[in-house]
Amino acid sequence: MQVNPWALTSVGLVIVVTYYLGRRTSRFARSTHDFLVARRTVRSRRNAAAISGEYISAASFLGVAGLVLKEGADALWYPIGFTAGYLALMLFVAAPLRRSGAYTLPDFIEARLGSSALRTLSTWVVVFIGVLYMLPQLQGAGIALTAIMPAPAWLGAVLVTVVIATNVMAGGMRAITLVQAFQYWLKLFALAVPTFILCVVFFGTGGSGSAGSLGQEAPPRFTDDTTVTIETDVTLGVAQPTPVAVDGADELWLPGEDYSPPPGSELVFAEGSRVPVVDDGALTNDSWLRPTENSTELLTTYSLMFALFLGTMGLPHVLVRFYTNPDGKAARRTTVQVLLLLGLFYLFPVMIGALSRMYVPKLLVTGNTDAAVLEVPAAMLPGLPGQLLVAVTAAGAFAAFLATASGLLVSVAGVIATDLLGGKVRDFRAATIFVAAVPAALAVLLPIEDLSLSVGMSFALAASTFCPVLVLGIWWRRLTWLGAMAGMCVGGGLVLAAVVLNAVSERTGGWAPWFIQQPALFTVTAAFLFTVIVSLGTARRVPDDVNAVMLRLHAPDPLGFMRDRAVARFGKAEERVRTGRGRHRK
Amino acid sequence: MTDEFYPSVDGIRAPDPTLGKSVQPEPPVEPVAEVAEPEPPPRIRRQRVVLAEPSRSSGSLRARVELEQQTSWGELLIKDLIKIQLRSGLALAALVVALLGSLPAVFFLWPGFTELNFVGIPLAWLLLAVAPFPLLFGVGLWYNRLAERHERDFVDMIEN
Structure with a gap:
């Protein structure tokens, strides 16, 4: 591992700019309302960039190209699912969720179903999903840092944790909004520019001739x-x-x-x-080029789509950004723009993945396919130009770790500060330290898994726990807190069981069938079923204020039925008077 | 919650637009205003914006109150809105699921399909790596228009 000074410089720059922007914007952050939801003043365009920036994690920036390199056409379902999840979010959740006036996911659930027991349960599920999702980000940072300089793997994780914890403690949601929006454009640039240049090199050096080899019935x-x-x-x-x-x-x-x-x-x-290929990859180029042709893979693909399509709406760091919009209409418009921004971004990792199949096949031997984005520029362009491009992609990768990890940190710290502590700014800061320290310690101690694997499980878990509560809570009057709790326990329990079985089967010969490796198709269905059945069985527990809550969720914004629960709980007296009733734009 | 809302109804109704710049102090706000010195100017301005808005008929006011109080009529209104929003959401979701969900089945049932090329690039890759994104964005735009139209219609109906 030799030092790439350009990459080191660019990563340093990303960290400095992240810190500077966070510092600048957090000057305005004073109250809990700022820290939790940025005072609900984020306009749709900036919020869309921030959501996309936060959502493009290590799994998207590095993982998608790596999966395309390894599995080929079947891996193309990941970007589709990642994007389609926002369509589901928009169709069924975005605007009503914002109109509820809640400030965290557990708060929404309590506002709708009026149960503090369910609120506590969902608090812990949020913390669990958040930590599970943060782990690969921090480990990815370790991998990326070792690729550009001789450093121990834990250094990257600790570095990222320190930077984001400093920012989040200074300004919470206020501090990270602009940073994440900036990081979206940085990531788009960091992947688009190398892709264009490498494509020019590819066609310029007569590479289009060798592209024909991708269709052959032979390995690379x-x-x-x-x-x-x-x-x-x-x-x-x-x-x-x-x-x-x-x-x-x-x-x-x-x-x-x-x-x-x-x-x-x-x-x-x-x-x-x-080139030999790691065991779960596509051995020959023609099987790489062609999508699924056997029934097990077909079912796995459907199950994966299910998890990604419905899991996005259950991710705490995604939802928390929707609370920052001024009203329900803005939340919906934000999502439309997110669909555009994500669609634009995901064109590039696919192309990089295809190029790396030709130029860095050795990654197929080491199994370290997640490094494709970082290695292919140097392999195609020797010398300084290649190193510069590596520097650009490394900067983008670090932006991905920082953006996603900071979003997760804000959402989980917000939940802990308001549910387990007093909800003051001081509590938020204390929670931040705690939430940053736990995943960092785990990232240092646990062995490194495939980046996309644990992200896939986080989606399955989110889809099986929060998706039924959200969708049924917003559209179905007869939901009860007991039903919601039953659904969450069943869905979450089944996913965890699948995770355990999967880990056991990996160590004992890989006997697990497809529905254990990719369980969403059954766990989400079971969660929905249990939620509905138990709700119907406990019809007496339907909350008394269900009609008033439904009115608030669905009445158009101009009628002014929205209440801000964060102000009602944490605001100062005059704020409560001002925004507690009637409309409240800002 | 309903108790909270009544003063606001009064607050909207009380001032006469012909009164010009005279400001009606709102009872619950006043004591705070006296304590906090720099606050009053922005609050006066804000109040005017709110007051200027409802030059609505008493009918609109009645509709809003009925919505708020959940009379059977108000409940019916909001149920209709929920139903139409849900229906358009489900229809668009079904469209996307049908289009994207049929792709794996097509690849599976008709292996020859994966051999097809379009300007040198396998058709399957174009369908998977490029085509879904404009589709998702288009459906998102479409739903946004539908949902905003439903809400506009609802507000118009309430106000007339």
Whole structure:
């Protein structure tokens, strides 16, 4: 690992700019209302950029290209699902959620169903999902830092944690809004520019001829003599007999066998030899190029789509940004723009992933496919230009870690400060320290998994716990808190069981069927079913004020039925008078 | 909650527009205004904005009160709005699910489809990597227009 001074400089710049913008905007943050929801003054255009910036996490910026490199056409469902989740959010949740006047997800649930027990349960689920989602961001930061300088893996995690915790403590939601909006455009730039330049290089060097090889019934080839150092446990397979030198001893690898070279060993491949692929990847280029052709994968794809489509609306850091809009209409308009911004962004990681299949096939051997975005520029453009492009993508990757982690930190700290502590600014700061420290410690201690894997489970968990409460709570009068609680417990429990079974099966030979690896199709359905059945069985518990709440959720903004629950609870006396009744734009 | 709302109804109704710049002090606000010195000017301005708005007929006021009090008529009104919003949301979601959800099935049932190319790029990649995003954005725009139209219609109906 040699030092890339350009990349170090650009990452340093991103951190400095993040800190500076956060510092500048947090001067205005004084009250709890600022820290929780930025005083509900964020206009739709900026909020859309901030939501997109926060949403494009390590899993999107690095993970999507890595999955495309490994799995090909089947991986294209991830960006579709990530984006389509916002459509579901817009159709069923955005405007009514904002009109509820709630300031956190547990607060919305209490406002709708009037149960403090359910509020406590959802508080803990929010904390759990938040930490689960934050973990890969911090670990990703560690991976990215080791790719550009010789550093221990924990350094990146600690660095990111310190930067975001400083910002969030200074200004909460106020501080991170502008930062996240800036980071969206930075990430778009950091992926779009290298993609354009690499495409020009690709076609300029007659690469379009070699693109034909992507359709062949053969694995990718090494373009040079290549030495690959195995760093983690991998299982490799080949589609054609492949000569390889393992630590100097010549071997011939045969199709159908599994090879697990021990970590630390060096594999040497001659120029033109075929590339072995980690076990769950697409072995040959034509299977890479073609989408699903067997029924198990078909069902997995549907299950994944289900998780992503319905999981987005249950992610606490996404929802908390919707509370910052001035009214329901602005929340809806924000989402439309998010659909545009995300669609624009996701064109690029796919192209980078396809290019990396041709230029950095060695990542398929090491299994470190998440590094594709960081490695392909240097592989295609030797010398300074390549290093500069690496610097640009590394800056984008750090922006991704910072944006997502800070959004999660604000949402989880807000929930803890208002539900478990007193809700003062001081409490918010204390909660921030706690929430930042726990995932950072876990990120340092736990082994590193595939970036997209734990994100996939977070989506499944969010879809199976909060999605039924939100959708049924907004559109169905007969929901009761007991029903909601039953649905959350069943859905969440099933997902956790699947996670455990999956981990066991990975260590004992991978026997888990598809519905354990990607459980959303069944867990979400079960959660909805239990919610509805138990609600119907406890019809006496339908809250008395259900009609008033439904009116508030759905009455158009100009009628002025909206109440701000944050002001009602934390505001000063005169604020309460001013905004407690009637309309309250700002 | 309803108790809170009544003063506001009075607050809207009380001043006569011909009174010009004379300001009607609102009873619950006044004591705070005396304590906090720099507050009064913005509050007076804000009050005027609120007061200028409802040159509405008493009919609109009645409709709003009925909504607020959840009379059977008011409840029916809001139920209709919820129903129409939900219906358009479900229809658009069904459209997207049908279009995107049919893709894996098409690839599965008709393997020849994946061999098709369009200007050198496999059609499947274009359908998966490019086409869904304009579709999602378009449907989002469409729903936004529908939902805002329903809300406008609802407000117009209440105010007339």
